[in-house]
Amino acid sequence: xxxxxxxxxxxxxxxxxxxxxxxxxxxxxxxxxxxxxxxxxxxxxxxxxxxxxxxxxxxxxxxxxxxxxxxxxxxxxxxxxxxxxxxxxxxxxxxxxxxxxxxxxxxxxxxxxxxxxxxxxxxxxxxxxxxxxxxxxxxxxxxxxxxxxxxxxxxxxxxxxxxxxxxxxxxxxxxxxxxxxxxxxxxxxxxxxxxxxxxxxxxxxxxxxxxxxxxxxxxxxxxxxxxxxxxxxxxxxxxxxxxxxxxxxxxxxxxxxxxxxxxxxxxxxxxxxxxxxxxxxxxxxxxxxxxxxxxxxxxxxxxxxxxxxxxxxxxxxxxxxxxxxxxxxxxxxxxxxxxxxxxxxxxxxxxxxxxxxxxxxxxxxxxxxxxxxxxxxxxxxxxxxxxxxxxxxxxxxxxxxxxxxxxxxxxxxxxxxxxxxxxxxxxxxxxxxxxxxxxxxxxxxxxxxxxxxxxxxxxxxxxxxxxxxxxxxxxxxxxxxxxxxxxxxxxxxxxxxxxxxxxxxxxxxxxxxxxxxxxxxxxxxxxx
Amino acid sequence: xxxxxxxxxxxxxxxxxxxxxxxxxxxxxxxxxxxxxxxxxxxxxxxxxxxxxxxxxxxxxxxxxxxxxxxxxxxxxxxxxxxxxxxxxxxxxxxxxxxxxxxxxxxxxxxxxxxxxxxxxxxxxxxxxxxxxxxxxxxxxxxxxxxxxxxxxxxxxxxxxxxxxxxxxxxxxxxxxxxxxxxxxxxxxxxxxxxxxxxxxxxxxxxxxxxxxxxxxxxxxxxxxxxxxxxxxxxxxxxxxxxxxxxxxxxxxxxxxxxxxxxxxxxxxxxxxxxxxx
Numbered sequence: 189x190x191x192x193x194x195x196x197x198x199x200x201x202x203x204x205x206x207x208x209x210x211x212x213x214x215x216x217x218x219x220x221x222x223x224x225x226x227x228x229x230x231x232x233x234x235x236x237x238x239x240x241x242x243x244x245x246x247x248x249x250x251x252x253x254x255x256x257x258x259x260x261x262x263x264x265x266x267x268x269x270x271x272x273x274x275x276x277x278x279x280x281x282x283x284x285x286x287x288x289x290x291x292x293x294x295x296x297x298x299x300x301x302x303x304x305x306x307x308x309x310x311x312x313x314x315x316x317x318x319x320x321x322x323x324x325x326x327x328x329x330x331x332x333x334x335x336x337x338x339x340x341x342x343x344x345x346x347x348x349x350x351x352x353x354x355x356x357x358x359x360x361x362x363x364x365x366x367x368x369x370x371x372x373x374x375x376x377x378x379x380x381x382x383x384x385x386x387x388x389x390x391x392x393x394x395x396x397x398x399x400x401x402x403x404x405x406x407x408x409x410x411x412x413x414x415x416x417x418x419x420x421x422x423x424x425x426x427x428x429x430x431x432x433x434x435x436x437x438x439x440x441x442x443x444x445x446x447x448x449x450x451x452x453x454x455x456x457x458x459x460x461x462x463x464x465x466x467x468x469x470x471x472x473x474x475x476x477x478x479x480x481x482x483x484x485x486x487x488x489x490x491x492x493x494x495x496x497x498x499x500x501x502x503x504x505x506x507x508x509x510x511x512x513x514x515x516x517x518x519x520x521x522x523x524x525x526x527x528x529x530x531x532x533x534x535x536x537x538x539x540x541x542x543x544x545x546x547x548x549x550x551x552x553x554x555x556x557x558x559x560x561x562x563x564x565x566x567x568x569x570x571x572x573x574x575x576x577x578x579x580x581x582x583x584x585x586x587x588x589x590x591x592x593x594x595x596x597x598x599x600x601x602x603x604x605x606x607x608x609x610x611x612x613x614x615x616x617x618x619x620x621x622x623x624x625x626x627x628x629x630x631x632x633x634x635x636x637x638x639x640x641x642x643x644x645x646x647x648x649x650x651x652x653x654x655x656x657x658x659x660x661x662x663x664x665x666x667x668x669x670x671x672x673x674x675x676x677x678x679x680x681x682x683x684x685x686x687x688x689x690x691x692x693x694x695x696x697x698x699x700x701x702x703x704x705x706x707x708x709x710x711x712x713x714x715x716x
Numbered sequence: 717x718x719x720x721x722x723x724x725x726x727x728x729x730x731x732x733x734x735x736x737x738x739x740x741x742x743x744x745x746x747x748x749x750x751x752x753x754x755x756x757x758x759x760x761x762x763x764x765x766x767x768x769x770x771x772x773x774x775x776x777x778x779x780x781x782x783x784x785x786x787x788x789x790x791x792x793x794x795x796x797x798x799x800x801x802x803x804x805x806x807x808x809x810x811x812x813x814x815x816x817x818x819x820x821x822x823x824x825x826x827x828x829x830x831x832x833x834x835x836x837x838x839x840x841x842x843x844x845x846x847x848x849x850x851x852x853x854x855x856x857x858x859x860x861x862x863x864x865x866x867x868x869x870x871x872x873x874x875x876x877x878x879x880x881x882x883x884x885x886x887x888x889x890x891x892x893x894x895x896x897x898x899x900x901x902x903x904x905x906x907x908x909x910x911x912x913x914x915x916x917x918x919x920x921x922x923x924x925x926x927x928x929x930x931x932x933x934x935x936x937x938x939x940x941x942x943x944x945x946x947x948x949x950x951x952x953x954x955x956x957x958x959x960x961x962x963x964x965x966x967x968x969x970x971x972x973x974x975x976x977x978x979x980x981x982x983x984x985x986x987x988x989x990x991x992x993x994x
Contacts, residue, residue: 433955453955508760508778564933566952570777573938577758590933595847 230422233698233713236435236447240428241406244388244397246370247321247328252619252707255367257426260408260710261391262370263309265294266360270701270712272470274524274622276365280309280392282346284364289355289660290338292364296346300415302373302390309371309392311348315340316374318350326383332629333368333621335359335657355658357665361623394419394711403428408710420714439465439693446694446708451513451567454691464697469513470690470706475520475627476617478560478575478683483643486558487612491550492584493680496558496613498546499579500683501538509570510686517684519673520618520627524704526662527624527669532684533677543582555583560613561599564590568615571685575615586613600641614641617688622705624669625657631676642681649675724981733977736970744790751784756939764957774959776949782963785941790967792853792942796926797919800857804864805915809907811865812872813899817880823873830866838863838925846934853936856926864918868911875907909986916979920972927968943968 241257242250249255259267265281268274278284284294300309318340321328335356341349352359363369376389386400394416395408408424427443429435432450439447440462449457449467457467478500480493487493502516516536518529547553560575562568569590576586591599598604600611618639620626630639632650637643649672656668676682690706701712724730743750752772759779767774773782815826842859849855879885879902888898923943929935930944931951938945943964950960 433952436955450955452953456956504758504760508763566949569933569938569948573778574758574760576939577756588938590851590937592843592847592932592934 233421234444261393263392264369290352292350304390306390311342358623362621449691472688476685479642495543495546498543502536509567514689522687557585562615563596602637729977730981736974744794747787753781753784755784755788773963789941789943800860808868812869816873816876913983920975
């Protein structure tokens, strides 16, 4: 072969390569090619979570991130149903029924197999999974989710009864379909010494845990033996990305197929969305409020607290801190949940005249000075400055103290020193599950100095909180939780701000499945 | 002094540096007259506006005029720089001269103190202090003073030790001159030149440190405008608007360049070994 001929061949190959790759690039850019990765013929879903996985043991699950993974690899008797309304659907249970206030009978589907040769799931596995959460030796952080669970009795190979000491309606909302409802294999766990961490001996869901690269990604792979058929994706790659702006960049560059967005990004993205993508907005269960310490010598004055309630202009906060993408909260229980109030006692808009009346009643016509502690995140600092400005109109000087995360979360903790006594106003934000008891539990008298940083104490509230958890009548329950929020607000110790919102963006090549609060249910994601 | 200034203005970099520093000083001192808006007044309806005739640098997420906030932020930067560098210089000179002129044990003790302070990374020391006592402008100034003292103290000590062994000092001592006189008349004038260069070089570092702490939410408290807090506000909104980031960055860049050019020019003029026109 002559040199010229060789050059010609190479040149043609190069040209052909450039033409082909150029055409492929154009096709991809124009959306002709599907965006789902088909590397080596695999269908891979690429997700983002806000934190890294911490545990694959339901007893030690650290919240949403762990649960997103666990709900894809383990089975539960029932699972949350994707959609805009809270509800559940059967998973491992063939049937499940509340037979009376304290008993739930269930029957497992036969033939649900654990991976790695651990055999079929039986009622003994359900008993072991649920009861170990109560075992003090396990030191589960999720014990409260089971409420008054007494035991699980085994009525047959597949049948059993969940027995409570007293009625526990939240079991259907925050226990059975959530973290503590994951069913593990008794035999495998006993062989592992009763506890696992970031690996798991066996699973039974549509996916199996394949690999965890700390701070990099978690890989789930299709479980070929899943009783429900074939999972939609060969693999799910889950990337921990803390910052939502970074996640947005990752989405725009094609590195991920689904992410939650920051509220600040929604407006721009809606105006100019990335190609082949969809933005959906969901309400959130978070609740944000300004708490006032009733035990502090300054904010012990109820009229001062009420003056501050009327000074805080929630619409301005929603506009500036939440970019108009969130609604005003009427309490701590989000819309769509039992106990949600249609409106708050103090209207969202500030009423400076009324605030001045309360200030006069407080004996502080000349004004007052209070401190406001906030976590040094952008939305919080912006909110604090709006509060500062509107309070100033009524003559209340607000001194804003910003704290980094570690310092902030120990502010009201009475076991961490005497600092909690100096807390006056605090801008706070809690997450919750889809049951009102998840929100009210932190404001009872026993929680003072733990999570009740306002030191709010009300006998009626405490009684209602205990009674509502055990109330099976939904209408009565609804009324009780509404009354509890009335008591909180009437104390002057709380000014409810918002429940925030959950905007998400996803590639049109996938069909996401989300809870009503916008959190992903990975097992239900499918290609479009 | 006038001679030095004249020589500085003859050099392009010196002139640029001096002009930037003067611009910063004047705009900060006259912020109350120049600023078109109250820097802390909210106007949420006008939030996140791009630069316009009404708002030269646009507005932030609370509708505050960024140009006004930058001008007032200069006051914070100036206050931090002058107060902290001034105090550190004063204490450093005093301790440095005591260490250089005093007994050996005192010298060792002061040097141990300097080394101890310098062993802490400045930012970590600042973060730890702020976490303990809470964020405020005073805390930032105190942290900067403490961490900067050794810079000046060491220079002064070295110069003092060097001057102390000179014949004329021995002669002064033989004639019964007091230590105060020897330090004030002979040592101090000889160390002031290098210290001025060092101080002018430290000013942008100090301003950047204050901005850094404010950026982390550990500097000045809201609603006081600071270049760092403007940057912090802008960082969260960078996907929405670049203007707060630009507004917060411009003065930091200019002041860093200004003091660096001025310091280098000053060094060229004061230090004969480095003076280029010799």
